[in-house]
Amino acid sequence: MLDIHATYTYNFPTTIRFGIGVIKELGPYLKEHNLSRPLLVTDELVFGLPFFKTIIADLEKVGISPAVFYDMHKNPLKSDVLKGGDAYHGHECDSIVGIGGGVAMDVARSIVLRVNHTRDLFDYDDLIGGDKYVTEEVPHFITVPTTSGTGSEVGRSAIISDDETRQKKILFSPKLLAKIVFADPMLTLDLPSFVTAATGMDALTHNMEAFLSKGFNPMCDGIAISGMRLIGTSIVQATKEPNMFSRSKMMIGSLMGAVAFQKGLGIVHSLAHPLSSLLDTHHGLANAICLPHGLKYNYQGFEDKYNFMAYSMNLGTNQGKILVDHIEILNQQLGLPDSLSQIGVKEEHIKPLAALAVKDFCLPSNPKIVTEEEFEQIYRNAL
Incomplete structure (x- = not known):
């Protein structure tokens, strides 16, 4: 404790x-x-x-x-x-x-x-x-x-x-x-609530993507699951009504995410990095918006892992199917945008974003292959 x-x-x-x-x-x-x-x-x-x-x-x-x-x-x-x-x-x-x-x-x-x-x-x-x-x-x-x-x-x-x-x-x-x-x-107490929310979602994304990334590293998997639990149960309070307990849990969970992603990251970061490169979007905010879409893409075939993640975030047993909805609700609770259009992304940005995403260095560790055309469709869905 x-x-x-x-x-x-x-x-x-x-x-x-x-x-x-x-x-x-x-x-x-x-x-x-x-x-x-x-x-x-x-x-x-x-x-x-x-x-x-x-x-x-x-x-x-x-x-x-x-x-x-x-x-x-x-x-x-x-x-x-x-x-x-x-x-x-x-x-x-x-x-x-x-x-x-x-x-x-x-x-x-x-x-x-x-x-x-x-x-x-x-x-x-x-x-x-x-x-x-x-x-x-x-x-x-x-x-x-x-x-x-x-x-x-x-x-x-x-x-x-x-x-x-x-x-x-x-x-x-x-x-x-x-x-x-x-x-x-x-x-962390002097930071604006937006920064707490966006950086917190970045930390959550690190833990979730590390757990999903392909390859074998049971130590990173265990750390990632614990990191998800710490962040998932404290991020709203740390943002809206912060106290030292919620802020401490967030900081530990963030440290754990950085250790866990030695295993690798994946599609969410590959979607987010081009938004920062081309449109100067805050990295944590880019991850927050892209996280539900990346999770939705990777779900089929990895249902057991999604059930494990959902359980670690107190969503109950065998509830991986509601994990995407939960992340969308979490973004709303934190007051973060829920679409790319809200941060200035337009249709004409999609092709150059997808061209960068498919070459991103995080993509090889994603559990599924993603084509450039699929990246274009995911960005459109996120608009």
């Missing part, structure tokens, strides 16, 4: 400090490791929130001199990473602290790579074997999540888009794991 008045340390494999108030340990940790000039990497929203100013003040009180980089797009681009690398060197930093959600974490992790690796950034793209070039040491890296969404604070990869083509690349290496995560649910 989770005790919200306690703090915890566990490893998987990154060391995670979890609990209310653990953010106060960041300064002492830096001092203990003889780090005095961290680059704090965050996004513009988090930069303006009160808790971020408190973090800076607390660091300065113990003799730490932080620099801040927050100049990044909603869906991070290569140029964001290059500017961040310049900021690291320009301020003569000795460590990097990623503070925020998935965007800030992706940019921070990519800057970690960039500092001592000078090839073109996309030479390190994991999809073309670029991880073999990750040979140099990297700066001391710490992560501080402020959303319960991507879970990328425990990840070892970053997704960055090309500035011109908007094609997404994966930068990957075990060297890019954080040394420690300070996961403090208090930091």
Whole structure:
């Protein structure tokens, strides 16, 4: 049973400090490791929130001199990473602290790579074997999540888009794991309800798609089922009437989703990624809208897995057939759009979206094959 008045340390494999108030340990940790000039990497929203100013003040009180980089797009681009690398060197930093959600974490992790690796950034793209070039040491890296969404604070990869083509690349290496995560649910309380809802649906999607993805990884399956239960039973309260228990469950479920999707993702992310690339849609929102449609496509032939997921979300025994309806109702309860047309998608967008979706790097782990024509039809159904 989770005790919200306690703090915890566990490893998987990154060391995670979890609990209310653990953010106060960041300064002492830096001092203990003889780090005095961290680059704090965050996004513009988090930069303006009160808790971020408190973090800076607390660091300065113990003799730490932080620099801040927050100049990044909603869906991070290569140029964001290059500017961040310049900021690291320009301020003569000795460590990097990623503070925020998935965007800030992706940019921070990519800057970690960039500092001592000078090839073109996309030479390190994991999809073309670029991880073999990750040979140099990297700066001391710490992560501080402020959303319960991507879970990328425990990840070892970053997704960055090309500035011109908007094609997404994966930068990957075990060297890019954080040394420690300070996961403090208090930091999620200042976020707008929309961000809580959209990032929460992102975390739920990670767990569900990981469980459905093909391949054999019973450890990831078990983690994903537990993550679904935590998020499915807390996301509405965390969004509408948040308390520390619901926020804590969401943060743990998000961390679990990021671990689980080492197994793979699938059609929902393949539908969502092009929406972010072409239309700059918030990733969590894109997943929320696409999730019912992806689940509907994959249902036939995997009824037993759907029954298992439905049971984990307290829908009862053998209720996989109502899982899609449940997700649609969940989106409505959270106040999220229920169609692509509500976020500006038009008929003329469908073909270019489908062309990107069928090439998306998440698709190979989907349990079913999806053609470009089928992607077009799914996007039309979602309009």
